[in-house]
Amino acid sequence: EDQVTQSPEALRLQEGESSSLNCSYTVSGLRGLFWYRQDPGKGPEFLFTLYSAGEEKEKERLKATLTKKESFLHITAPKPEDSATYLCAVRSGGGADGLTFGKGTHLIIQP
Amino acid sequence: GAGVSQTPSNKVTEKGKYVELRCDPISGHTALYWYRQSLGQGPEFLIYFQGTGAADDSGLPNDRFFAVRPEGSVSTLKIQRTERGDSAVYLCASSQAGYNEQFFGPGTRLTVL
Numbered sequence: 001e002d003q004v005t006q007s008p009e010a011l012r013l014q015e016g017e018s019s020s021l022n023c024s025y026t027v028s029g030l031r032g033l034f035w036y037r038q039d040p041g042k043g044p045e046f047l048f049t050l051y052s053a054g055e056e057k058e059k060e061r062l063k064a065t066l067t068k069k070e071s072f073l074h075i076t077a078p079k080p081e082d083s084a085t086y087l088c089a090v091r092s093g094g095g096a097d098g099l100t101f102g103k104g105t106h107l108i109i110q111p
Numbered sequence: 112g113a114g115v116s117q118t119p120s121n122k123v124t125e126k127g128k129y130v131e132l133r134c135d136p137i138s139g140h141t142a143l144y145w146y147r148q149s150l151g152q153g154p155e156f157l158i159y160f161q162g163t164g165a166a167d168d169s170g171l172p173n174d175r176f177f178a179v180r181p182e183g184s185v186s187t188l189k190i191q192r193t194e195r196g197d198s199a200v201y202l203c204a205s206s207q208a209g210y211n212e213q214f215f216g217p218g219t220r221l222t223v224l
Contacts, residue, residue, distance in 0.1 A: 034212070043202055046213070046215075087153050099144075101155070103151065
């Protein structure tokens, strides 16, 4: 059974204070690891897809990296508007065709 | 272009009633997914359509849940004999053929009293 564990559950940072969110996964044949951002009362917003260990993707202040067991979402010099819940999900080669999500990391950036 | 749309945005019903939730995917997206998200949890997969057929319904919790996509575009999630435990946000997502990325709608918040 595919499993995704995200840590920490919640993180409070000062504006400009860089940090990383962790996503550990167990999957039968990885077909993609996904990062989404979710604002309160809204659907998840797609950020990145990673497919193989060593791959990195960047978008503005965010950079996602992937190893064989985990992914990190690095946030550099965050701003208050980066406050949201960040969700990690995997798609596997076995089992259901849908994504398996973690519970998310609730990130708060204080001005 | 327009994103995934879902109606209604909120639905309040009584235990035992029947509800229908609608999803209109991004134009041209052949794959459509339904998820359920409870408070403080990540979305949980329910069912996946490729075109008109349900390619994978392994996430449907029981036979009270059913979904259709008769013309390969709009989909309806149907819940019979609703229970209080069905209260959640129901999310719909779509993706293009051959692409992994799923794009989500805003969700329908279902409350069963």
